[in-house]
Amino acid sequence: MTRPVSLTTRLTLLFILVSSSVLLGLAWVLHAAVERHFLEMDRGLLESKIEVLERLVKRPPQTGEIVALEEAVEAMFRSDPQLKILVETADGRAILAPSESLFPRERLRERADGAQSNLLSWWKDGSRYRALVKSVQPELPGLDPLIVAAAINIDHHERFLVRYGHTLSVFIPFAAILSGFLGWRAARRGLVPLRLIQERAASVTASQLSQRLPEEAVPRELTGLAHELNCMLDRLEEAFRRLSNFSSDLAHEMRTPVSNLLTQTQVALSRARTQREYQETLASSAEELDRLSRMIADMLFLAKADNGLSLPSVEELVLDEEVADLFDFYDALAEEEGVTLSAAGSAVIHGNRLMLRRAFSNLLSNALRHADEGGHVLVRIIEHPSMATVTVENTGEPLAPEELSRIFERFYRAEGARTRPRGATGGLGLGLAITRAIVRAHGGDITASSEAGVTRFLVTLPREPAQHSGVPRA
Secondary structure (H helix, E strand, O other), X not given: OOOOOOHHHHHHHHHHHHHHXXXXXXXXXXXXXXXXXXHHHHHHHHHHHHHHHHHHHHOXXXXXXXXXXXXXXXXXXXXXXXXXXXXXXXXXXXXXXXXXXXXXXXXXXXXXXXXXXXXXXXXXXXXXXXXXXXXXXXXXXXXXXXXXXXXXXXXXXXXXXXXXXXXXXXXXXXXXXXXXXXXXXXXXXXXXXXXXXXXXXXXXXXXXXXXXXXXXXXXXXXXXXXXXXXXXXXXXXXXXXXXXXXXXXXXXXHHHHHHHHHHHHHHHHOOOOOHHHHHHHHHHHHHHHHHHHHHHHHHHHHHHHHOOOOOOOOEEEEHHHHHHHHHHHHHHXXXXXXXXXXXXXXXXXXXXXXXXXXXXXXXXXXXXXXXXXXXXXXXXXXXXXXXXXXXXXXXXXXXXXXXXXXXXXXOOOOOOOOOOOOOOOOOXXXXXXXXXXXXXXXXXXXXXXXXXXXXXXXXXXXXXXOOOOOOOOO
């Protein structure tokens, strides 16, 4: 794969292109202006000569005498040897033509149109001429209209324009190269803030994630980039912090069952045991292994959620019926704890039955675990046009704000949660994290609040979730 051209090179080439375009455009404008100026100069000079020639032709010094007209014209223009004169009739008969062979007479007759003066140019014997031609009606009776023309050599104009073009052909490439060099210097200097960002970014390591880019020290155009990079570093730092905490919590949670298994096994092997003692040891080991198995299964589920959890299947669900089925499962536990279960409302949504049952089961298990003795657990269902809300609330000791802010974190358990480990997750601290992952996979959200002795979880679910809804990364 070809490596892209550097920004410095791009900017340098852009400087050269822009400056060359501007210089070429300016040179073209100046060339046109100079040429126009020469044209107007020649027109002014020739018009003054044509006016004099026109007066002589209209009223010659001695009426009717062509010889007298020739002498008068020659006397008038003898002082300007560069000026060429031609006077002829409309049918091409020359009356005054000291330089007859110089003029393109056919073109003169084509351009002569009465009162208007027409300018034309031509090449002759390697020289360039410019002439003004006009049709004049003599005031003497019996004479046909005459064509009068005055021409001058404009080689000096052509030489100037050629020298001008040669000068530009040398100056423009030199100016383009100079502008490219200056553009390179400017680009290098202008990209210093980017190199500063690069150096600061290079100093960020896993052990120094607190480093941030100086947003106030970069130009306004790069402030957005620096800000977004800082936001990315914030997310990375938070992700590293959570990963570190998660690893620590995971090691802590796995240490207990592994330690129990090791201790039980060592004790069992320390001396000969009866068959019943071995059975009790194996049963205890099976409980610890079941705890490890559920922990691993839950961690795999959350790992899938981190990478975009999709719904395996979607079907129509009547939420009040699903809650009633869960109540049948938890009735015995609620009765044992002296907690009353009740539900209100109804709603129909589309979702994955097993996943949503697991989510609501986790919420009910959590509510029963934290409800005070003789308390009450209420599930309230409300149907809206495009969504449904399910509120699970329990009476009991309220949660502190710092506990609410971490309630959905993995392995986090509020105070007192370790005293009665029951329910689907066995008090691992993963139930609410799994619940949030399931709700988000359905395109919904879950929030928690606790006040006035009531802890409340509010679940919002769309009635028609996308088939491939994913869970955003934490």
